[in-house]
Amino acid sequence: MTTMAIDNKEKEVLNVPHLRFPEFNGEWEKCKVSDLLDFYSTNSLSWEQLEYDTNAMMNLHYGLIHVGLPTMVDLTKDKLPNIKEGNMPKNFARCKEGDVAFADASEDTNEVAKAIEFYNLNGNDVVCGLHTIHGRDNSDNTVIGFKGYLFSSMVFHHQIRRIAQGTKIFSINTKNFAECYVGVPSKEEQTKIATLLRLIDERIMTQNKIIEDLNKLKSAIIEMEYTHKTKGNTHIGDFIEQTSKRNKDSAIQNVLSVSNSQGFIQQCEQFENRSVASDDISNYKIVERNCFAFNPARINVGSIARLTTFNRGIVSPMYICFRTKDNLFPEYLDYYFESKQFFTEIQKRLEGSVRQCLSYEGLCNIPLCIPTVEVQQQTGKRLSTLVQEIKLEIGFLELLQKQKKFLLHQMFI
Template sequence: MANNNNTKNLNVPNLRFPEFKGEWEKYKVSDILEFFPTNSLSWDQLEYGTDNIYNLHYGLIHKGLPTQIELVNCSLPNIKKEFIPKNYTLCKDGDVAFADASEDTNDVGKVVEFLSCENKNIVCGLHTIHGRDKKNLTINGFKGYAFSSEIFRCQIRCLSQGTKIYSISPKNFKDISIGVPAKEEQSKIAALLRLLDYRIEAQNKIIEKYESLIKGLNEKLLINKKEYTTYQLSDICEIRSGYSGAQLTGTQGLMVSRIETISKHCINLDKVGYVKPFNSSADFKLHIGDILFSNINSVQYIGNTAFVDREYNLYHGMNLLRLIPHKTVEPFYIFLLLNTITYKSYFQSICNKAISQASINQTELGKTVIHIPDLSYQKQICLVYNSLYNKKSLENLYLQVLKQQKSYLLRQMFI
């Protein structure tokens, strides 16, 4: 690729295939796209697995769908028969759909492009903006990436409105511009990014295979055998609450908050924030080998655990399980055991299901019955799982590299 960082010509991207010359044309997005009305059907008016009209809900754009929608690889819900609207516009290959609302400005205007509708009837639904190239200036496959580029996203962020919920409307697109090269160049850009998306999809599947293997082994290797020794959790663990007075400030000191997206091997760093330093005792320090337990949360997150493999300060939103000095129990084995489906289901069954959030008190948690094998078997199991988690961590790191590469190309290949 040719690097154009030093060019004085503003209408070319920083990174470009060397065989292409000349400037890109810049257009207002409203001059390129024709917009169509969308429906406002909620999730309870949709279902999966029927032959009714497919419906693209904005929640799927935010989570789950790739930039390019191919129905052979993507699952869209159907509209329940009694809610099928009287008037609608069917999506065609090359159409785009933007999410018009989000709690995060980075996700407002997030886009998908229909690359292969497979002759199916698809409509755009709640909080989406349905657009179609009315001038035939773009090839199918280019628009999804162009509208995902950083320069386009910056314009969207500047125009999004709201306080807690940010939104855009079709009217905003008259104030947003996009660069469009010749169709041959569009085709090569789209092909490169699509290949990278395929590799990211493959990497996700590799990670899913490791997760599936770990879950399968959990129930086979860890769940109670008759010859195991039986304990209550309070017999082998000290159960502590975290400090509840810390406030997120962006200053010094690590804070671990509620565990939601669980990291199986160590604390999920995405859930770590910063707090003001305060005069705390050692009671709020996390030690290597501690186990964090999400005891106050939404029901689906109750019982999520994380194994601490470095030192932190513990603050709020969870319990800490610290092994009582015990020669016959491995802390990592306890973590593995509590992380099984069997125990997750148990914790969700005994929690107090309040309206806003569920909870488990320390007494009930301490009564949890666990079955522990001899120390040599525990160590063997821990070695196996450490190998699996380390391999999965490496695959996750490679996934992040692929995503960073795509992000770089989206910043450099568009204007």
């Protein structure tokens, strides 16, 4: 916050952000949301009343604000569902470019009043739907492209967290929402801020596409490599051996779990900084680097992994642990477990009615032919190089997201 001395004794706090383009000065106008926006009724159409890829009117569902849409919605790039025939709402305001929409409910207080702005409607008719708040500038004080970021700022969401109501589901309404305050600079400064943040958003979208394409390439290589490796008389059980060494003296304290998205992780990470391990961990199974483990009841959702992040750790006795024999390169088997072929094979072998499980014997019976160790190593190296590239790109994406978050915190009041 910028300060200014008065009579060399007093300091006055100005209505300006912490971070600002150097060519601008003067205070921002601080006003209530109700002084900036008029609100319009929204419909309550469910997903069952919507469909994609027709020429009918488009409908904004609040779920898309939470999980799919960027801050600036450009309908030349972004997709909204269309309203099915016979479900067309009546007497609802059509959205205009520059209108904003907020999700009025969420399980996360940080997501309540998450905002989007219609930046380019591309000639489409759009209405706001279920659990949204539809607002429009009532004073021509803002430029198109600024309000979406204004209402995404950290300063604004600090206010929202204080007024959100509920226990499991948090919500807001237009009455208390309208009493929140926002700061509005000159239109020239708005344009500069909006342009910067929109460029960062575009780079984030590009980065997401890069990662998506690399993951598609990885999946294609895996399918090409492993699809033909199931015809023959050999099975996974010919190349692996089960391990059941216990943590008898409780010397190992590194309790691990297998996540379907992250592989081996420390148990306190998976269960939000709390341990669900037994007080007595002497019966836990020891897993060493390059060994595998899976939860028999969760392998159908991908909970199988090779230990690479730690030299060793322990897992619950419920896990099945195994390692590869000398004729199977562990990395080669690891990537096979990501193939569609493997998923298809385990579905055939799941047992149980309420909770379906895969036994160790069921895993061993899955057919698998393997090439020479040299070819296995080449395949593993090729895929591992690609995985490292994906990790680097994800790291850069996270930096861009942090940069945007920092600017949303520092450039608004």
